[in-house]
Each structure stands twice: as C-alpha cells, then as structure tokens.
Amino acid sequence: MSKRLRNILVPIIAILLGIIVGTIIMVASGYDAVAAYTALWNGAFGNIYYTGEVVRQVTPYILAGLAVAFAFRVGLFNIGVEGQFMVGWLASVWVGLAFHLPKFIHLPLAILASIIAGALWAFIPGLLKARFRIHEVIVTIMMNYVALYVTNYIIQHVITNNADRTPSIPDSASLRSPWLASITDFSRLHWGIVLAIICCFIMWFLLEKTTRGFELRAVGFNQHAAHYAGMSVNKNIILSMVISGAFAGLAGAMEGLGTFGYVATKAAFTGVGFNGIAVALLGANTALGVFFAALLFGALEVGALNMPLAAGVPNELVDIIIALIVFFVASSYLIRWFIERISKKGVK
Amino acid sequence: MKKRKLGLALSLVLAAGTLLGACGKTTDNNNATNKGTKNAKPSFTVGMVTDVGGIDDKSFNQSAWKGLQEFGADNNMQKGTKGFDYLQSQSDADYSTNLNTLSRQGFSLVYGIGFMMQQAVDDIAKQQTKTKFAIIDAEVKEPNVASVLFKENEGSFLAGVVAGMVTKTNKIGFIGGMESAVIERFEAGFRAGVQAANPKATVDVQYAASFTSAEKGQAIASKMYSSGEDVIFAAAGGTGTGMFKEARDRKAKDPSKDFWTIGVDSDQTAEGVVTAGGKQVNVVLTSSMKRVDNAVKDISTKAMKGNFPGGQTTTYGLAEDGVGLAPLNDGMPNKDAIQKAVSDWQDKIKSGSVKVPATRAELKTFSAK
The missing domain is CATH 3.40.50.2300 (Response regulator)
Incomplete structure (x- = not known):
C-alpha cells in the first residue's frame, strides 16, 4: 500500500472509529444517536448562519494547526501555540486601538503586530533549545502561563483602567465585513479565512519547494545528519520556532481583529492552541491535511453546540465524542499497525 | 497481491460511504420534522x-x-x-x-x-x-x-459584620477571583462590614486571578490560616472550593482551633461539613448570597406579563431580595448577638440610612455608625 494512501486512510478510519464508539456510548446511555448526529450536522451546516460560524471557527484552527505542524516537521513539539496565540491576539488589538490610520495601513499593521508578537514569544524557547538544549516542551508550557497572566495584566492595567476587556477596535483595523455578515445571516465570518488559506499555501511552498525548507525538513529527519551535511541545526531550530510562532500569532489576530474585535481577560486557556495539536496530528503535519482537519474540528465544535438543545444530548457526551476522535487519531499507530499487518498477509 | 490490498481499501471506503450516506438521509428527514414543529409554537418560552x-x-x-x-x-x-x-x-x-x-x-x-x-x-x-x-x-x-x-456589596457587608464579630485574632482574609467591578463590590462591601462591626480587625485581600482554580484557592487559604487569620471570605467561584477544603482539613487535624469560611453566591453550607474530634461540625459561617434565581424569575414573569423592562437596568439589592445572607451556622459563638446585629444592619441598609460602599474609592470615605 502506498504511503500516501495510508496517510489518507488512517485519519479517516480514526474518525469513523470515533463516530462508531460515540454511537455505542450514546445508545448505551439511552440517547438517540441518529437525532444527535442530525443535530450535529444541522448545527454546523443546517443553516447558512451556522456554516458561517463554522468557517469562522475553522480559521484560527487552521493557523494553530499549521503552527504545530510546522514545528513538528523540524522535529520540535511546540506546545506553546496557545501562549503565542494569546500574545498575538493582544498585540493585534493593541495596535488596533492605539493608532488611527486609514484601513489599508492599519489592518496590515495590526496583523503584522500579531505575527511579530507570536514569533517573538516562540523565539525564546527556540533560542533556549538551540543554545542550551533546554527542552522546548517544558519551556513552551511555562511560556503559556506567562502569556496568560501577562496578557491579563496588560489588559487590566496598561490598556484599560482595571476593566475586564478592552474597548472594541475601530473598523479600520477590523477583518470583519458587513458583506460577509450579510451573506451568512449575521454570522461572525471574516476575511481571515483567506489569510489562513494563503498560509497553508506558504507552508507547503516553504517546506516543499525551497532550499530553506529542505534544510528545515532535514533537521527534522535527523539532526546529526543535517549537521554533518553542513547545515546549521541551531539556526534552523530557531527559525522553525519563529515561523511556527508567527502562524500562532496570526491565529490570535483572527480572534482579535475578526471574531471578537477586542481582547478580554481570561481565567483559563482558550484551547485553540491545544486543539491545534490535535488538528496537526489528524492532518499528518501537512498543509492540506491541516486544512481538512481544522474543517472537521471547527464543524464538530460549532455543530456540537446544537446537540443539547435539538437532541437532548448533554454537553459532556459531546465532549466525549470529540475526545474519542482525537484519541483514535492519536492512536493512529494502532491503525497503521493493523493496516500493515493486513498488507503483509497479502505479501505472504 | 496488490489487488487484494486495494480491494480491502475499497471495501473500507465503501463501508464508510454507506455509513455516512445513512447519516445524510436521516438528516434530511429530521430537518423537515424540526421545521414542522417550529411553526406551531405559540406560547412564551x-x-x-x-x-x-x-x-x-x-x-x-x-x-x-x-x-x-x-x-x-x-x-x-x-x-x-x-x-x-x-x-x-x-x-x-x-x-x-x-x-x-x-x-x-x-x-x-x-x-x-x-x-x-x-x-x-x-x-x-x-x-x-x-x-x-x-x-x-x-x-x-x-x-x-x-x-x-x-448590589453584591450589600450582601457581603452583612458577611463582613459576621466575620468581624466572630474573629478572635482580629485578622480576616478575603479571596477574590479575578479583579473586576463585580468582585470589587464584594470586596468593598465586605471590608466595610468588618470595619463597621469590629474596627480593630484587619482584612487581608488576595486575588487568585482565576475563578476555576481550586488549588490556588487552597494555597491562598493555607497561607492566610497560617498567618493567624481565622475567618476567610472567598468571592471567587470555583476557586473558593479550595478554601473550603483547606478549612476542613485543618479543622479535622486541630478541632480546638477556629478555621471559619464564608461562602458566596448560593448557600454553600454543604461545603463545610467535616468530622473533627469525633463529632460533625461545619466550618461555613454563612454565605453572601446573590439571588440570580430571584432576578431571573422576576424578569421572566415581567416579560411574560408584557411589562418587560427593555432598555432599562434593574438593580437588585437587599430591599429587592436580590442579595442576602444565608442562615447562620449554629456552631458559631454568641450566634444570637450576631444574628441581631445582622438584622439591625439589614434594616439600616434597606431603609437607606446606611449606604454600603461599592468601590475601594468609596470605602475610603465610608464611616459606619
């Protein structure tokens, strides 16, 4: 069986297994599984408003997924997407509020600010990894907490005077458009989805079609071999973290300039960065895979909101089903092993 | 051999297709029935x-x-x-x-x-x-x-009165969730209440920066009890459950000492039950209640009867039964005197002769008589 076919087959089987086990759990606990999945579908695509919301939700997931996937291709596990996402969100809103400029300067400037903020936040663990070999997982997890509390502090004491959220950004920095809202019946769909798709393309082009991308991937495959071949491992580690952080920061701008238009203090993590890990896993760390995986996650997330009301399925069960899909994706090794075994039998 | 593998893949895809296809069909059916019921809805929901x-x-x-x-x-x-x-x-x-x-x-x-x-x-x-x-x-x-x-400050003022009268060390703790106007009202009212009942007592104010972190609430409560504070009020949602746990643990270990707590939003008496020194006691003095339920009922009833207060802000205080104090713990020392003081202050607030501060700035100029 070709590698490509297997790469497509594994996530699909994982999703199916998740749905099947979810059905069994629902039936066993006395809920109508058909009604539940119907509600899920209707909650995501039953109405143009919900479809707009799905696309809105998918946008940051694509970028967060790209961020995780990019670092992973270079052999780094960027758990800090959540933190980079939050500083990106804050930076975009900050620039949005601080300046009064025409839209064609203001909006790009705000987006750029989010990218730089995310990249800087990821630069620190990248540098520590490259210089001192401090494991990036630990540093990025810690940086998530630093990001959470620093952004809360800045929102409360620097941007506002002890308020819970910033004022809304002016139209000149907003990604939202009345036209997009009008065609999707007042959903919060915004232009960010175009940026996200462009980023998918950038990631693919950068990794697959440039010399720099070849070096990055080489470091991911085998650091020692890359070093022996005369590539600078340290430089590529830092670079990959910076690019990964840039994607994550841009994901934050999607929330700051698109979905919300402001930034509020948070009691806990948003979960976008962590879902990005699952998205990247499901998408096999490729640009196209991430795109489709984000689509699935966005649709599940938005559609699930409709399940309690329309089918009487409690939220907790919805969470279990989403978790099951992630579980089967994460345990794709099992599925791979199974497929390989069957393939080998064929050879015998 | 290649073919067999392909066959397997194909059959898997086919199975997936039929499964998904089945889902799709039922979707359409249910859609139609959903729409049917929607049109026939007349009454207030x-x-x-x-x-x-x-x-x-x-x-x-x-x-x-x-x-x-x-x-x-x-x-x-x-x-x-x-x-x-x-x-x-x-x-x-x-x-x-x-x-x-x-x-x-x-x-x-x-x-x-x-x-x-x-x-x-x-x-x-x-x-x-x-x-x-x-x-x-x-x-x-x-x-x-x-x-x-x-007016959370009015409810927590009464809680402050209770805390001020119960404390023996004259050291009282306040754990806030995240800083916000709402929690500031809790804090200002509580400190004013303590000041009114016991001017010698000091209030140690700590913020947990979270409404959901029980372990942080426990850590703060532990530090407070260790530094001699004997009453703590947590206006911090789920973070407050850590305070209850710390108080229960300490009471169980050292039944002769006081580790009092005050709950928030609803009557949290159930959180304080602990077996100490062979008998069951409760570490929750009372709770500063915020009767969201009463407000929800009130607004819903008004809306149903056609006088929905749209465009207006309705403020629920002690007088409107929107905030209040849960029944006092029977285990507290001189409960009757405290109960009487609480009722006195309650009457004064309801009649408007005492205005409870709602912010830290107002607290500075507050003087209780």
Whole structure:
C-alpha cells in the first residue's frame, strides 16, 4: 500500500472509529444517536448562519494547526501555540486601538503586530533549545502561563483602567465585513479565512519547494545528519520556532481583529492552541491535511453546540465524542499497525 | 497481491460511504420534522446561555438555572424548545453562537448569564430585534435588552459584620477571583462590614486571578490560616472550593482551633461539613448570597406579563431580595448577638440610612455608625 494512501486512510478510519464508539456510548446511555448526529450536522451546516460560524471557527484552527505542524516537521513539539496565540491576539488589538490610520495601513499593521508578537514569544524557547538544549516542551508550557497572566495584566492595567476587556477596535483595523455578515445571516465570518488559506499555501511552498525548507525538513529527519551535511541545526531550530510562532500569532489576530474585535481577560486557556495539536496530528503535519482537519474540528465544535438543545444530548457526551476522535487519531499507530499487518498477509 | 490490498481499501471506503450516506438521509428527514414543529409554537418560552462554568458550577449559573426551573414549574412549562432550556458555552467564542441559536429557535426571552456576554448580547440584540434579551451583571443599552445588576456589596457587608464579630485574632482574609467591578463590590462591601462591626480587625485581600482554580484557592487559604487569620471570605467561584477544603482539613487535624469560611453566591453550607474530634461540625459561617434565581424569575414573569423592562437596568439589592445572607451556622459563638446585629444592619441598609460602599474609592470615605 502506498504511503500516501495510508496517510489518507488512517485519519479517516480514526474518525469513523470515533463516530462508531460515540454511537455505542450514546445508545448505551439511552440517547438517540441518529437525532444527535442530525443535530450535529444541522448545527454546523443546517443553516447558512451556522456554516458561517463554522468557517469562522475553522480559521484560527487552521493557523494553530499549521503552527504545530510546522514545528513538528523540524522535529520540535511546540506546545506553546496557545501562549503565542494569546500574545498575538493582544498585540493585534493593541495596535488596533492605539493608532488611527486609514484601513489599508492599519489592518496590515495590526496583523503584522500579531505575527511579530507570536514569533517573538516562540523565539525564546527556540533560542533556549538551540543554545542550551533546554527542552522546548517544558519551556513552551511555562511560556503559556506567562502569556496568560501577562496578557491579563496588560489588559487590566496598561490598556484599560482595571476593566475586564478592552474597548472594541475601530473598523479600520477590523477583518470583519458587513458583506460577509450579510451573506451568512449575521454570522461572525471574516476575511481571515483567506489569510489562513494563503498560509497553508506558504507552508507547503516553504517546506516543499525551497532550499530553506529542505534544510528545515532535514533537521527534522535527523539532526546529526543535517549537521554533518553542513547545515546549521541551531539556526534552523530557531527559525522553525519563529515561523511556527508567527502562524500562532496570526491565529490570535483572527480572534482579535475578526471574531471578537477586542481582547478580554481570561481565567483559563482558550484551547485553540491545544486543539491545534490535535488538528496537526489528524492532518499528518501537512498543509492540506491541516486544512481538512481544522474543517472537521471547527464543524464538530460549532455543530456540537446544537446537540443539547435539538437532541437532548448533554454537553459532556459531546465532549466525549470529540475526545474519542482525537484519541483514535492519536492512536493512529494502532491503525497503521493493523493496516500493515493486513498488507503483509497479502505479501505472504 | 496488490489487488487484494486495494480491494480491502475499497471495501473500507465503501463501508464508510454507506455509513455516512445513512447519516445524510436521516438528516434530511429530521430537518423537515424540526421545521414542522417550529411553526406551531405559540406560547412564551425562555432560554439561557451559561458561561463556561455550566449549570452545575455551584454558584452563579446554577442559581440562574434554578430560577428558570422554578419559573417553568410555576407556569407549567416543560424543559425543551417549547418551554425553558439552557445552552452551555465551551469557550468565549460560543456565547454569540449560543445566543443566536436560542433566538433563532424562537425563544421569547433569552438570558446571557455573566458580564462576559455583554458584547455578544449587544450585537445580537441589534440583529434579532424580535427576541427579548436579558443580561446578568452587565449593562446593554438596547430597547429589547433588560440589564440586571446586583448590589453584591450589600450582601457581603452583612458577611463582613459576621466575620468581624466572630474573629478572635482580629485578622480576616478575603479571596477574590479575578479583579473586576463585580468582585470589587464584594470586596468593598465586605471590608466595610468588618470595619463597621469590629474596627480593630484587619482584612487581608488576595486575588487568585482565576475563578476555576481550586488549588490556588487552597494555597491562598493555607497561607492566610497560617498567618493567624481565622475567618476567610472567598468571592471567587470555583476557586473558593479550595478554601473550603483547606478549612476542613485543618479543622479535622486541630478541632480546638477556629478555621471559619464564608461562602458566596448560593448557600454553600454543604461545603463545610467535616468530622473533627469525633463529632460533625461545619466550618461555613454563612454565605453572601446573590439571588440570580430571584432576578431571573422576576424578569421572566415581567416579560411574560408584557411589562418587560427593555432598555432599562434593574438593580437588585437587599430591599429587592436580590442579595442576602444565608442562615447562620449554629456552631458559631454568641450566634444570637450576631444574628441581631445582622438584622439591625439589614434594616439600616434597606431603609437607606446606611449606604454600603461599592468601590475601594468609596470605602475610603465610608464611616459606619
């Protein structure tokens, strides 16, 4: 069986297994599984408003997924997407509020600010990894907490005077458009989805079609071999973290300039960065895979909101089903092993 | 051999296709029936959107849902789209979707529970002008939105009076969730109450920067008890459960000493039960209650009867039964005297002769007589 076919087959089987086990759990606990999945579908695509919301939700997931996937291709596990996402969100809103400029300067400037903020936040663990070999997982997890509390502090004491959220950004920095809202019946769909798709393309082009991308991937495959071949491992580690952080920061701008238009203090993590890990896993760390995986996650997330009301399925069960899909994706090794075994039998 | 593998893959895809296909078909059917029932809906319906805490947060959302259930029972309504129902938000991004869903389902009145939903309610109220909205703990100036605020400071003032009279060390702790106008009202009222009942006592104010972190609440409470504070009031949602745990643990180890707690939002007496020195005691003195349930019932009733306070802000204080103090713990020393002091202050606040400070700035100029 070709590698490509297997790469497509594994996530699909994982999703199916998740749905099947979810059905069994629902039936066993006395809920109508058909009604539940119907509600899920209707909650995501039953109405143009919900479809707009799905696309809105998918946008940051694509970028967060790209961020995780990019670092992973270079052999780094960027758990800090959540933190980079939050500083990106804050930076975009900050620039949005601080300046009064025409839209064609203001909006790009705000987006750029989010990218730089995310990249800087990821630069620190990248540098520590490259210089001192401090494991990036630990540093990025810690940086998530630093990001959470620093952004809360800045929102409360620097941007506002002890308020819970910033004022809304002016139209000149907003990604939202009345036209997009009008065609999707007042959903919060915004232009960010175009940026996200462009980023998918950038990631693919950068990794697959440039010399720099070849070096990055080489470091991911085998650091020692890359070093022996005369590539600078340290430089590529830092670079990959910076690019990964840039994607994550841009994901934050999607929330700051698109979905919300402001930034509020948070009691806990948003979960976008962590879902990005699952998205990247499901998408096999490729640009196209991430795109489709984000689509699935966005649709599940938005559609699930409709399940309690329309089918009487409690939220907790919805969470279990989403978790099951992630579980089967994460345990794709099992599925791979199974497929390989069957393939080998064929050879015998 | 290659072919066999391909065959397997194909059959898997086929199986997937039929499974998914089956899903698709039923979708269409149910869609049609859903639409049929929607048109036949005549009467008053009410829904609420919780924040991420959900309806079993032992505090704010739970209280609102209780109010809605009682309202439903009083008016013979069923849980569901034809009576009353709730939607839980998994993240901040869901507020808008959930509010939209309820309003699009045709609910007559939709509650947004919590100040975090202010922007979402504001936006959607402009779009869905036929639906009535109500928001708790925030103000939205739209003709179809009723804003509900509470005078938390009045309830926590009474809690402060209790704390001031119970303390032996004259050291009292206050644990806040995240800094916000609402929690500041709790803090200012509590400190004013302590000051009024016991001018010698000091209040140690700590913020946990979280409403959900029980371990942080426990760490702060532990530090407070260790430094000699014997009464702690937590206005911190789920973070407060850590304080209860710390108090229970310490009481069980050292039954002769005092480790008192004061709960928040709803009557949290059940959190304080512990076996110390062979008998069952309770470490919860009382709770500073915020009767979101009463407010929800009140606004729903008004909306049903046609005098919905749209565009207005309704503030619920002691006089409106919107805040209050839970029954006092029987185990506290000289309970009768404390009970009497609480009733005296309550009368003074209700009559308006004492104005409880709502901010730290107002607290500075507050003097109790």
